[in-house]
Amino acid sequence: MNTNYQAFKLGIKEGLPIAIGVAAYGIVYGMLTQGVLTTWETVMSCMVVFAGVSQIMALEMWNAPLPVFAIILSTFIVNIRHILMGASIYPYAEKEKKWVSYFSLFFMVDEGWALTMGKMARTAERIGYLAGTGFILYFLWLASAMIGRQAGAFIPSPEKLGIDFALSAVFITMAVSGFRGRKDIPVVVVAIIVSCLFEHFVGGKWYILAGGIAGGLTAWVSYGQD
Amino acid sequence: MDKTSFLTILGMGAATYLTRVLGFYIAGKVNLTPRFRYALQSIPIAILVSIAAPSIIKGSVPEILSAMVVIGTAITGRGLLFCLAVGILAINFFRYVF
Numbered sequence: 001m002n003t004n005y006q007a008f009k010l011g012i013k014e015g016l017p018i019a020i021g022v023a024a025y026g027i028v029y030g031m032l033t034q035g036v037l038t039t040w041e042t043v044m045s046c047m048v049v050f051a052g053v054s055q056i057m058a059l060e061m062w063n064a065p066l067p068v069f070a071i072i073l074s075t076f077i078v079n080i081r082h083i084l085m086g087a088s089i090y091p092y093a094e095k096e097k098k099w100v101s102y103f104s105l106f107f108m109v110d111e112g113w114a115l116t117m118g119k120m121a122r123t124a125e126r127i128g129y130l131a132g133t134g135f136i137l138y139f140l141w142l143a144s145a146m147i148g149r150q151a152g153a154f155i156p157s158p159e160k161l162g163i164d165f166a167l168s169a170v171f172i173t174m175a176v177s178g179f180r181g182r183k184d185i186p187v188v189v190v191a192i193i194v195s196c197l198f199e200h201f202v203g204g205k206w207y208i209l210a211g212g213i214a215g216g217l218t219a220w221v222s223y224g225q226d
Numbered sequence: 227m228d229k230t231s232f233l234t235i236l237g238m239g240a241a242t243y244l245t246r247v248l249g250f251y252i253a254g255k256v257n258l259t260p261r262f263r264y265a266l267q268s269i270p271i272a273i274l275v276s277i278a279a280p281s282i283i284k285g286s287v288p289e290i291l292s293a294m295v296v297i298g299t300a301i302t303g304r305g306l307l308f309c310l311a312v313g314i315l316a317i318n319f320f321r322y323v324f
Contacts, residue, residue, distance in 0.1 A: 017306055017307040017310060018306070020310070021310075037231075038227055038231075040227050041227050041231050041235065044227070044232070044235050045235050045238070048235055048236060048238070048239035049235065049238045049239045049242050050239075050242070051242045054238065054242065055238075058234075058238060065230075066230050066231065066234055068230065068233065068234045068237065071234055071237075071238060072234065072237040072238055072240075072241050073241075075237075075238040075241045075242055076241040076242075076244065076245060079241070079242050079245040079246075080245055081245075081273070082242070082245035082246045082248075082249070083245050083248045083249035083252075084249055084269055084273065085249065085269075085273065086245075086246055086247060086248065086249030086250035086251075086253070087249030087250060087252060087253040087266055087269070088249075088266045088267065088269040088270055089250060090249075090250050090253035090254055090258075090266065091253075091258065091263050091266055091267060093250075094254075094258075101250065102247055102250075105243075105246045105247050105250055106243060106246060108246050110277070113270075114270065114273075114274055115306075117270040118270075121267070121270075161314075161318075162314045162315075162317040162318040162321065163314070165289065165292060165313055165314065165317040166310060166313070166314060168278060168281055168282070168289070168293065168296075168313070169292070169296045169309060169310050169312075169313030169314065170306065170310060171274055171277045171278045172278045172282075172293055172296045172297055172300065172309075172313075173296060173299075173300040173306050173309040173310065173313075174274050174306070175271060175274035175275050175278055176297055176300035176301055177300055177303075177306075178270060178271045178274060179271060180271070184268070184271055187268050187271060187272050188271065188272070188275050190272075191271075191272040191273075191275040191276045191279070192275055192276075192279045192283075194276070195275070195276035195277075195279050195280055196279055196280050196283055196284075199280035199284070200280075200284075207276060207280055208273060208276050208277055210276070211272055211273065211275065211276025211277075211279070212269050212272050212273040212276055214272065215268055215269060215271065215272020215273070215275070215276070216265045216266065216268055216269045216272060217265070218268070218272075219264055219265045219267075219268030219269075219272075220261060220262070220264075220265040223260075223261045223264050223265070224261070
């Protein structure tokens with residue numbers, strides 16, 4: 001069994017490839033902050049909030065006088081999908097010290113969480129792995145935002161290099177490698193249908209939460225059927 | 227940075243951290259039956275599929291074709307970095323062609 005420190009280092013190493021796609025978004029975020037946030041507000045957002053979609057959304061609402069509660073409430077709503085993600089980690093972290101888990105959860109973002117779940121399903125990895133993947137993404141998120149902010153005008157658009165497709169490629173690969181065989185087919189089919197319906201009719205990021213809940217319910221219903 | 231911005235960002239951070247720990251906390255308080263555990267463990271694949279599916283289905287031709295290439299590559303059991311590189315090459319190729 002690894003120690004949490006070893007798992008942390010492994011998470012940093014294996015999280016690096018994913019950081020390429022995240023850094024592309026960080027550069028875009030940094031470019032968008034120009035003229036909206038001060039440098040220190042940008043740094044603080046990346047270090048305290050560390051959630052890309054809600055940070056970009058806050059920029060849209062960032063007009064004086066600041067709608068403080070609307071921004072905070074929207075942040076919570078956009079990130080509700082984290083609740084489901086955190087719950088799905090629990091079965092793998094039951095025996096961990098509570099403070100280690102709650103510390104690691106601070107660094108939980110979509111990409112690092114997905115990598116960690118794939119890892120934990122294959123080998124009994126420690127929760128420190130989640131902190132490691134999150135930490136490398138945290139560092140690169142801040143760094144790329146600063147680069148985008150300073151050098152925005154000189155950087156070619158992500159579309160030109162095809163980097164905008166990087167995160168899609170990462171999630172597709174992780175979905176394929178996370179597939180556990182025939183018993184997952186109903187879960188996958190329901191998730192595809194529900195997420196596409198929500199994306200089309202509801203919009204926002206709700207389709208991720210809806211697809212996740214629908215998939216979990218499908219697993220609940222189909223449990224023990226095979 | 228003025229006080230209002232500082233407190234707003236702090237509030238955003240608190241709201242986000244709450245979403246990160248809430249599910250974990252609740253899962254620890256309820257009785258994890260094998261069935262509930264199985265449902266929780268099925269959520270990752272459901273979320274991953276949900277993130278990817280709408281952008282593939284609604285995407286343009288190069289994106290759909292590149293997604294097919296990545297799925298095909300991932301099925302062969304190649305690593306994440308390899309699949310990522312193949313995906314980037316594919317999207318550039320298909321955008322050039324179409």
